[in-house]
Amino acid sequence: MQKTKTTVMIVYILFLMIPIYWLINMSLQPNRDIIGSFTLYPQNLTFDNYRRIFTESGWAAGYLNSLTYVTMNTVISILAALPAAYAFSRYRFIGDKHLFFWLLTNRMAPPAVFLLPFFNLYQSVGLFDTHIAVALAHCLFSIPLAVWILEGFMSGVPKEIDETAYADGYSFPRFFIFIFIPLIRSGIGVAVFFCFMFSWVELLLARTLTSVDARPISVVMTRSISATGVDWGMLAAAGVLTLIPGALVIYFVRNHLARGFALGRV
Amino acid sequence: MDRTQNNYAWLFVLPVLVLVAFSAIIPLMTVVNYSVQDVLDANTRFFVGDEWYREILRDPQLHAALGRQLVFSFSVLAVQIPLGIAIALCMPTRGIWVAVTLVLVALPLLVPWNVVGTIWQLFARSDIGLLGVTLNGLGIEYNYTRGRWAAWLTVLAMDVWHWTSLVVLLCYSGLRAIPDAYYQAARIDGASRWAVFRHVQLPRLTGVLTIAVLLRFMDSFMIYAEPFVLTGGGPGSTTTFLSQFLTTMAVAQFDIGRAAAFSLIYFLIILAISWVFYTVITRSTKI
Amino acid sequence: MDWMYWTPPTALFFVAIAMILAGMTVWEVVSPTGMRRGFLPLQTTRGDRLFIGLLTSAWFHLAWLGLSDFHPAYMTVACIGWLIVVLRWG
Numbered sequence: 001m002q003k004t005k006t007t008v009m010i011v012y013i014l015f016l017m018i019p020i021y022w023l024i025n026m027s028l029q030p031n032r033d034i035i036g037s038f039t040l041y042p043q044n045l046t047f048d049n050y051r052r053i054f055t056e057s058g059w060a061a062g063y064l065n066s067l068t069y070v071t072m073n074t075v076i077s078i079l080a081a082l083p084a085a086y087a088f089s090r091y092r093f094i095g096d097k098h099l100f101f102w103l104l105t106n107r108m109a110p111p112a113v114f115l116l117p118f119f120n121l122y123q124s125v126g127l128f129d130t131h132i133a134v135a136l137a138h139c140l141f142s143i144p145l146a147v148w149i150l151e152g153f154m155s156g157v158p159k160e161i162d163e164t165a166y167a168d169g170y171s172f173p174r175f176f177i178f179i180f181i182p183l184i185r186s187g188i189g190v191a192v193f194f195c196f197m198f199s200w201v202e203l204l205l206a207r208t209l210t211s212v213d214a215r216p217i218s219v220v221m222t223r224s225i226s227a228t229g230v231d232w233g234m235l236a237a238a239g240v241l242t243l244i245p246g247a248l249v250i251y252f253v254r255n256h257l258a259r260g261f262a263l264g265r266v
Numbered sequence: 267m268d269r270t271q272n273n274y275a276w277l278f279v280l281p282v283l284v285l286v287a288f289s290a291i292i293p294l295m296t297v298v299n300y301s302v303q304d305v306l307d308a309n310t311r312f313f314v315g316d317e318w319y320r321e322i323l324r325d326p327q328l329h330a331a332l333g334r335q336l337v338f339s340f341s342v343l344a345v346q347i348p349l350g351i352a353i354a355l356c357m358p359t360r361g362i363w364v365a366v367t368l369v370l371v372a373l374p375l376l377v378p379w380n381v382v383g384t385i386w387q388l389f390a391r392s393d394i395g396l397l398g399v400t401l402n403g404l405g406i407e408y409n410y411t412r413g414r415w416a417a418w419l420t421v422l423a424m425d426v427w428h429w430t431s432l433v434v435l436l437c438y439s440g441l442r443a444i445p446d447a448y449y450q451a452a453r454i455d456g457a458s459r460w461a462v463f464r465h466v467q468l469p470r471l472t473g474v475l476t477i478a479v480l481l482r483f484m485d486s487f488m489i490y491a492e493p494f495v496l497t498g499g500g501p502g503s504t505t506t507f508l509s510q511f512l513t514t515m516a517v518a519q520f521d522i523g524r525a526a527a528f529s530l531i532y533f534l535i536i537l538a539i540s541w542v543f544y545t546v547i548t549r550s551t552k553i
Numbered sequence: 554m555d556w557m558y559w560t561p562p563t564a565l566f567f568v569a570i571a572m573i574l575a576g577m578t579v580w581e582v583v584s585p586t587g588m589r590r591g592f593l594p595l596q597t598t599r600g601d602r603l604f605i606g607l608l609t610s611a612w613f614h615l616a617w618l619g620l621s622d623f624h625p626a627y628m629t630v631a632c633i634g635w636l637i638v639v640l641r642w643g
Binding site for chain 2: 001004005006008009012013015016017018019020022023026034035038040076079080081083084086087088089090091092093094096099101103104105106107108109110111112113114116117118120121136137139140143144147148152156190193197200201202203204217218221232235236239242243245246247249250251254255257
């Protein structure tokens with residue numbers, strides 16, 4: 001039994017890792033080798049592809065822009081979702097179920113056409129090409145997810161805790177910040193992970209709402225690629241560079257994830 | 267849990283409502299406005315009423331794209347949901363390997379969507395890709411830019427690679443939330459492995475599975491960046507799914523009124539199917 | 554607001570939707586609803602029935618436009634009737 005499980009896990013992880021390995025492998029080869037000879041590992045190891053990317057302008061700024069709006073989005077989503085999730089987990093109120101389903105429907109709008117009104121909307125309120133515009137637009141799908149995740153964790157906290165705290169003379173804000181939030185901090189960790197994830201990988205909205213000052217990394221990447229034609233080595237190197245922030249985030253939240261997943265339903 | 271009736275709870279929900287409504291309702295209204303007009307440029311537009319809707323609903327090319335999309339989305343669900351549950355059951359539950367496997371499993375989720383296309387392009391090409399070269403070396407003719415089946419299966423494999431982990435993570439957390447007492451009770455009853463899964467684990471997974479099915483359905487129904495990078499919709503139109511059809515209409519032909527009518531129909535399809543999923547799954551557990 | 558390209562029919566449509574939602578909220582406050590079973594194959598509250606009614610109405614309109622050449626206004630009138638039926642007996 002245990003053996004089968006381990007084997008399945010290993011096979012699955014190999015399936016996930018081999019394409020990524022291949023990407024890294026290609027990024028470390030000169031183009032001549034990629035096309036000329038098929039090798040399972042780089043025979044003429046080179047960092048030229050990376051060097052060329054870093055000497056081109058825009059990369060560092062692109063990284064910084066992406067991280068800025070992703071962080072803003074995560075903070076806004078969590079702050080707004082905390083009270084809402086509390087309301088959903090503790091109270092019944094008019095239209096609560098419908099509100100919840102409506103929040104979910106916001107993921108369903110096909111982006112291609114909605115991009116134009118988004119562009120016009122943010123232009124008309126003077127936010128076009130700012131980080132906060134992308135952060136607010138991404139709230140559309142990160143907030144519903146955060147509410148849903150946090151609601152699950154909050155429902156796991158017995159209601160008696162609220163009542164005891166009020167009986168002890170805690171005001172609501174004091175109870176919420178000093179007692180309740182520490183109880184669900186792993187849940188917050190999981191919510192942070194999902195908000196970060198969906199905002200980091202989203203491309204269409206981020207590209208539409210920015211031009212120069214807030215241009216995200218994935219756009220910088222596509223531009224430098226199309227400018228040089230099909231350059232496999234550089235394409236691979238650029239791909240590897242966009243993987244790093246995600247990998248770092250998972251690494252830092254791994255214990256929260258493990259604990260959060262152990263605690264309650266996501 | 268017993269929840270008390272309290273309509274002041276709306277005040278707690280207000281920030282979420284304002285933030286989401288700002289980005290959701292105004293663009294939606296605008297798209298509805300577009301859909302009944304022929305927009306030539308910023309200053310010239312005509313009211314055309316239901317013209318666009320009639321045209322789109324009778325467009326055979328679009329019916330074909332919708333069919334391909336439905337087949338693709340249901341294939342995605344049919345592969346990823348069972349696979350995700352199976353892998354979640356195999357995840358280690360304690361020890362140092364928990365964190366390691368979580369990190370590795372979650373990695374594909376954090377790859378920007380256009381980069382997913384790039385990774386698979388490099389991996390599957392029949393001249394320089396590991397997968398392509400290996401398959402051809404084994405004597406299987408494989409070239410995703412030419413073969414219809416090869417292209418379709420490559421896009422499916424790419425989606426499985428990219429998203430199965432989401433199902434795994436959600437189910438894993440659902441499984442971890444089952445108290446040990448349930449397993450002990452099952453062991454005392456002498457339940458088989460399958461009985462434990464069917465009567466103890468699966469019922470307790472419905473909550474996470476609802477969200478997994480919904481997220482996977484909605485996102486696969488709107489899949490755009492990955493096949494666009496990988497196959498560009500080809501060969502022929504084998505991997506031209508709805509959103510790519512739509513983007514061509516809106517961006518390349520700048521036919522904004524027609525594209526708006528199309529995206530509203532698109533939205534209604536997703537809304538109806540999601541509502542059915544949501545209702546069936548949540549109601550079946552309540553009783 | 555100019556970029557939103559408003560037209561009288563769409564404005565009317567959204568005003569109608571907003572008024573229905575407002576009306577339903579007031580009705581709910583005055584006399585709260587409960588779960589009940591009508592001719593629809595599942596238990597519903599009044600809000601559920603409104604949602605089902607509106608969504609099916611949208612689909613009826615699409616079917617009307619796709620399959621017939623008549624003016625959509627006929628369907629709109631029929632759908633108002635349908636909405637009332639669903640809310641009352643659904």
